[in-house]
Amino acid sequence: MKEGPDIALIGSLIGDPARANMLSALMGGQALTPTELAAHAGVTLQTASSHLAKLEAGGLVTQRKQGRHRYYALSEDEVGLMLESLMGFAASRGLTRHRPGPKDPALRKARVCYNHLAGDYGVRMLDSLINARQIEIAGDDLTLTEAGRERIEALGIDYAALKKSRRPICRSCLDWSERRSHLAGSLGEALLKLFLNEGWAKREKESRAIRFTDRGDKAFLDLFPL
Structure with missing residues (x-):
């Protein structure tokens, strides 16, 4: 058996x-x-x-x-993480279900991955936080540093609420289009909500794409430099 x-x-x-x-x-x-x-x-x-x-x-x-x-x-989050990984594996093998179209550039730039930001902007955000030593990486584990906690609280995110959640605060999720990791977990969700609530970005109708405004683009790139 x-x-x-x-x-x-x-x-x-x-x-x-x-x-x-x-x-x-x-x-x-x-x-x-x-x-x-x-x-x-x-x-x-x-x-x-x-x-x-x-x-x-x-x-x-x-x-x-x-x-x-x-x-x-x-x-749960794990289902979204599994599906995004499978999408990345399929994309790496050239297994796509449709021809590239007008929505593809928008999806590759920024999109929803279940409850957090993915695409080029999602990867850039995690890279920037790691480079600034606000998130530390050890193998597959991500940890928010003290500097990172101060940074997100300055943005108006309630760290105490994130800590009380049963979900990990920081989690890596393999991005299907970038083939690198973006930020998931309760912090990834909180940051996406921040961008939407601030009016920096909005969801495209009937699509996973996230469309940043001109003001939102500038604010995002200033906030997460590389």
């Missing part, structure tokens, strides 16, 4: 094209209805419901009810 984690089960859940499209849609970080996910997957609502039941049983998605409506989201 073979022992150990059942990667075949996870592989079969992700490997179905309709389910892969649903999971990719949920990488935008927004909770979506079965009807919306059916449209992303290109299947009927009945078929989508069957797929979602399998994804939920496998621990990849979770649902919540609001009135008569049901909404689905990725179950």
Whole structure:
């Protein structure tokens, strides 16, 4: 009898094209209805419901009810990290599902990776924090330094709240387009919320792309120099 984690089960859940499209849609970080996910997957609502039941049983998605409506989201950060890594592996092998289009440059510059910033700007942000010794790296582990804590508190981010969270404050996530790490964890999420709340950037409709304004571009590049 073979022992150990059942990667075949996870592989079969992700490997179905309709389910892969649903999971990719949920990488935008927004909770979506079965009807919306059916449209992303290109299947009927009945078929989508069957797929979602399998994804939920496998621990990849979770649902919540609001009135008569049901909404689905990725179950936890680890699912988003796994999917981003798989996207990077597929991209490195030239396995793409569509031809490059107008949205590609925007997605490569800045996009949502579940709940944090990815793309060129996400990688730049982590590199800048490491270069300034505000984040230390040891193997796959990232640690916020004292200088880093002072920096994020100066930006208005509540460090005490981040520390109370069960999630890691800093986490590396392999970026599928840059093939390098960007910043995940509760700090990565807090920084993305900061950019959106300050009006530096906004989400593109029906896309994972994050569009920075001219003012936001300048502020971001000043804040995270290389």
